[in-house]
Amino acid sequence: MLRNYNGKKGIAVLELSSTAIKRLTGVPKECLGNTNDLRRFNDKVIYVDVAKYIDDSNSLNVVAYNKGVMPYIMESIKYIQNKAPQIYQIVLTGLYRTIINWNELENLLTTEIAKLKRAQPISIKLLSSEEESQLSFLSWFETTSETESDPSTHDNFFMFNKGLNIDVGGGTTEISIVSFGSFRDTISLSFGAEQLYLQIKNTHYIDQRHFYKDIDDKAIKLQNSITTILKTKFPTFDKLFYCICSGSNIIILGGDNEENYRRSLDSNRINLFIKDSRSIMIDIIYPYLIQKKVIPEKHQRLFNEYCSLVILKSIVEYFSLASYIINKANLRIGVFYDLLNSIKPTNLNDQF
Numbered sequence: 001m002l003r004n005y006n007g008k009k010g011i012a013v014l015e016l017s018s019t020a021i022k023r024l025t026g027v028p029k030e031c032l033g034n035t036n037d038l039r040r041f042n043d044k045v046i047y048v049d050v051a052k053y054i055d056d057s058n059s060l061n062v063v064a065y066n067k068g069v070m071p072y073i074m075e076s077i078k079y080i081q082n083k084a085p086q087i088y089q090i091v092l093t094g095l096y097r098t099i100i101n102w103n104e105l106e107n108l109l110t111t112e113i114a115k116l117k118r119a120q121p122i123s124i125k126l127l128s129s130e131e132e133s134q135l136s137f138l139s140w141f142e143t144t145s146e147t148e149s150d151p152s153t154h155d156n157f158f159m160f161n162k163g164l165n166i167d168v169g170g171g172t173t174e175i176s177i178v179s180f181g182s183f184r185d186t187i188s189l190s191f192g193a194e195q196l197y198l199q200i201k202n203t204h205y206i207d208q209r210h211f212y213k214d215i216d217d218k219a220i221k222l223q224n225s226i227t228t229i230l231k232t233k234f235p236t237f238d239k240l241f242y243c244i245c246s247g248s249n250i251i252i253l254g255g256d257n258e259e260n261y262r263r264s265l266d267s268n269r270i271n272l273f274i275k276d277s278r279s280i281m282i283d284i285i286y287p288y289l290i291q292k293k294v295i296p297e298k299h300q301r302l303f304n305e306y307c308s309l310v311i312l313k314s315i316v317e318y319f320s321l322a323s324y325i326i327n328k329a330n331l332r333i334g335v336f337y338d339l340l341n342s343i344k345p346t347n348l349n350d351q352f
Contacts, residue, residue, distance in 0.1 A: 018171025
């Protein structure tokens with residue numbers, strides 16, 4: 001256990017995901033106050049395309065990565081160091097699990113961090129798919145609260161019933177059948193929010209009708225691929241009593257506010273959002289494609305939202321789930337609470 005516990009001193013997390021560098025900081029005293037309000041966390045995202053540094057043999061081009069990605073990583077680490085947190089951790093997720101030369105990347109990170117003045121001890125961890133799913137669930141569990149009059153929101157309901165946890169990321173999607181707090185039954189799909197965008201961004205379309213048809217065909221193909229994998233991995237399963245859904249591109253299903261709840265939503269809502277997302281995406285994106293212009297990053301997110309919703313729909317329908325719960329928190333918040341739980345106050349004056 002750490003001995004530098006301080007309820008007023010920050011905890012920081014840096015997540016290196018398939019599509020971004022994500023930095024989160026929070027102060028225990030503030031973050032254990034108004035549980036549902038996620039604004040108490042300071043979260044920043046820098047988008048990077050990690051996939052372009054990984055070749056067909058799943059080897060990371062460390063030289064190119066050092067030049068193209070490391071400057072942004074070091075910028076985030078310097079920011080965190082200046083905040084002087086009592087503890088912080090770097091976690092790697094998604095596509096990073098697939099690279100065969102992970103040791104080279106770990107050495108690069110360790111070497112560059114050691115060059116910093118007054119470098120603090122830091123933990124670097126490559127998360128397994130099971131750990132990634134569990135931490136996304138933890139982020140939801142710790143930032144939501146029970147409704148006394150509704151037993152389906154009580155902690156024990158989620159601890160003693162089987163359910164599903166889905167985390168739709170940029171490059172991968174983690175699915176777990178959660179049983180009595182265990183996430184051992186977890187798989188990672190090589191499908192993420194950027195799936196459709198990567199397939200169509202350089203495609204030449206004859207007209208808008210051609211674009212419509214191609215988008216629909218690719219969505220159907222994606223759904224069929226996911227269903228085939230699920231039939232293989234989960235040919236049979238017990239009744240599932242809840243479904244927690246995480247991912248920055250699906251939180252639109254939970255509304256615009258920044259509060260997290262244990263509120264179940266009708267699964268039919270997903271189809272409505274897919275329909276709306278498809279229409280908006282096509283109206284905005286098609287002009288860029290037909291003119292062979294680069295699609296702005298803010299518009300790329302429309303593709304990501306649409307693809308994430310298609311992935312979510314495929315999973316929810318396969319498991320015959322009538323409802324789901326949206327988690328507006330993220331994996332970094334899960335890591336935050338995991339780190340917080342590892343810290344032991346040295347005396348009563350340290351507590352809050």
